[in-house]
Amino acid sequence: MEYSREELLICAVARMLDGCRNIAVGTASPIPGSAALLVQALSDGAARASILGSNIHNPFNDGGPELFDRAGQGRVDAFFLGGGQIDGEGNINLVSAGPYPQPDTRFPGSFGSGYLYFSVPRVILFREEHSRRVFVDKVDFISAPGWSPPDVHRPGGPYALITSLCIFMYDKERHRFRLDGLLPGATLEEVRDNTGFDFDCPNDIGPVPPPEPERLILIRSRIAGEIAETYPEFSRTRLGWHG
């Protein structure tokens, strides 16, 4: 079965969400949103997707603090974050490049990362641009650290990092990323050349596994329709939705 890059990523993310009961997805996240809806559809009621911006796929109703309160209670199992800079220990920077507070480049700000990175067990980092500008040796500003000393209460942290070239998994013991799979067209050499941090790499690194056919069918039918409520353009152009 043929599949698009987006469909491949939706399935890859869905595998990372295996076993999660409450999956929350923030703004501007059509692929994570589709993956969360896919996991929900497969779970027979056990998993719930919360899509920010959706009126239908949103189990919350109590305003801004609610998502954070639920995460604090351990009721959010997975979330997605980005980063203007990400380093090899999983530190993320959503604030600025260059000296703080008057930087060379100001990013929007940390949003909920300083909290959710601590409280959500599986935080999946999503950052398209795979370059040494983004994947740095050491971030200029820590919006949220990748790991914390043992006395810090921290049920959450990074779980995986998805880029335009590859997927890394995060090793919580060693505080390092490990290359897990290459995306179509990417080579290990290309990943190395464009990554500013050191990472682990198994000898037999291969491609990200293709979508499971039955999941692909589900994506193109039910999920395309569901995600279209929040991301109609994405669903139309990437998932072939005709709604």
Place this chain on the structure above:
Amino acid sequence: MEYSREELLICAVARMLDGCRNIAVGTASPIPGSAALLVQALSDGAARASILGSNIHNPFNDGGPELFDRAGQGRVDAFFLGGGQIDGEGNINLVSAGPYPQPDTRFPGSFGSGYLYFSVPRVILFREEHSRRVFVDKVDFISAPGWSPPDVHRPGGPYALITSLCIFMYDKERHRFRLDGLLPGATLEEVRDNTGFDFDCPNDIGPVPPPEPERLILIRSRIAGEIAETYPEFSRTRLGWHG
């Protein structure tokens, strides 16, 4: 002008509420409620009465925590409390007489007193039964202390104590009650005989001043109708309401 005991007390309480902007009244408090509504009526919009149990005279709508939150912010100027026991330093006991936790007599409990006595500047104590059983030298259980050491943040505390015999004012500097006026039929001797704590007494102690005639008219017209929403029986039998 003739007046009832209740009308006299309503006017006495209203004088204590002079200058208050937000006056909250708890359950089973028809006289404080009437006084608060009187002050509201006289204030030309500057004072607001919050009558627990009223649907109309209730500026709050956000559930149980709201009154306490507003008090914590300093937005409640006056409140009313009772007490199974009250002592000469203004300590109040709403919990039990005898050894705690297995007492001789259990009262309902402290309700909000442990907080509101600290946060509301003018707490007016209301306790009909004037006896040595109630007005004791030292309470058996402190639901809320009458005063606190200087390092304790405490904008609130006791302001006055109204009984079936008299009115005491509380001296915040000396942590003692001072007799302020006798109610009709009561004598100083009777007060002394029935009070288990030591209190200050001016030489020229007289009766509680009679109601101001124009306020009396207002009570019998507008206030009787307003308080009748929450306390119809009281308004009918004590204020001559014919609604």
Place this chain on the structure above:
Amino acid sequence: MPVPETYLSSDEIASRIPDGALIGVPKEDGGVSMEITRALIRREARDLRLLTVPVSSIQADMLIGAGCLAEIETSGVSMGEFGYAPSFRRAVENGDIVIRDATCPAIYAELQASEKGTPFMPLRGILGSDILANRPDWKTIENPMAEGHNDPVVVLPAIRPDFGIFHARYGDAYGNVWVGARRECVLLAHASARALVTVEEIWNGNLMEDDRMLAGTVPPIYVDAVAYAPRGAWPLSLPGCYERDSEHLKAYVLAAKSADGFAAYIDRHVFAKKASG
């Protein structure tokens, strides 16, 4: 509206509450599920720990009288204008129940800490009281924001009931319940591990999709089970729906003053098939 298929009966809900559970309930005008209260007594629940949010009346008194409670954390149990709460008073005076005295905003704060998943919550006041002296779980710290002077402040631990139990005005077929402005029920639902709810009426439609109902709705992420129970707060009131049954409450206080009277009351109003009078 037909009762949704997913709904349980009040007795089925009571059977989900194991002996020893910590249960939280709202104050008497906040939507009390008297129907689940009666079902708990019918199933002879034992050793429950009750948290009243923040006070209670006949609900706590009946559970105590029927021997369902080992412990109670409360800011007050009273029958209000009908007098003292007879079973509560007797049980405390006889030492039959463990009492954890609190003050209203402290109970809210303990639940708010749980709602936020934060380990504690600070609260002004309480200092120097015997409430504090008898609560080893409440601590006093120095206000970390005060600079250059002492400023003691009480901190309260998060408390997470195993079950929050209340009666709501509406429930729908999607698992939502509507409590309107009863924020203490919202707080209870958020703070508890799960909520068990009886509803007065079935709402035609999805409460989460109605802009006007949304603010007062508790969604299924918090709600474990719902039962349909018309007049389920009786003899207490349901705001906007019915007033409390004063005659009945007066009669209850009288009956509950003796063990025999209480037993007769329970026989008639709890164990009899038709629970509402």
Place this chain on the structure above:
Amino acid sequence: MPVPETYLSSDEIASRIPDGALIGVPKEDGGVSMEITRALIRREARDLRLLTVPVSSIQADMLIGAGCLAEIETSGVSMGEFGYAPSFRRAVENGDIVIRDATCPAIYAELQASEKGTPFMPLRGILGSDILANRPDWKTIENPMAEGHNDPVVVLPAIRPDFGIFHARYGDAYGNVWVGARRECVLLAHASARALVTVEEIWNGNLMEDDRMLAGTVPPIYVDAVAYAPRGAWPLSLPGCYERDSEHLKAYVLAAKSADGFAAYIDRHVFAKKASG
């Protein structure tokens, strides 16, 4: 419905906000009063300190571009899918504005402390971040509930805006405004010294006396002034009422990338008599 006599105009409301005031505003889908924002720019407000609850978009960007702000506390300013916020980025990069970086739940917690009148609020997370390292007003203490082991936790001070400013779906003649499920507006109203509100529509009746509206209503005890401003959130959305104006927002981002473009935008959409397009 006629506009109540007690209502002010948005410009009159803006004149009540003195230079230097601390103002709090909700996030872009939470009922942003763009009408008061434009009025503040018209009155050439200066040295305002802005607290975004917890993030902002065009509202913060316009206030910065127009030179109204001395300081901003925020968890993020972005134009979302339309790109970065040009005035915000430029002002921070040039050091023209004091920035106090936060993270969303920390801003909620600071307001919740103010709402409760408690001096601080604990919050998990944040430890080891440069957010914390740059906030001398945020402290770290040991969790007083932890026994026998270290457990650092961040505590945040109460923050009380002088004014909470938002746009509500309805206002009535009794001074009530209805925000529905936008709890961040309720929080902002409770936590601020006073709230200034524009309303989309006049509600016929008393919102406090309608059981279904009560839960989403902010009563006059919190509200200092109300103005009638149809499409008052434009070009942002008002949930349940209108969507955001994407074309306009896209055009704004483009314009605001240069000082001239921004000035032209302001001339046309703020200083021109009719503010809404």
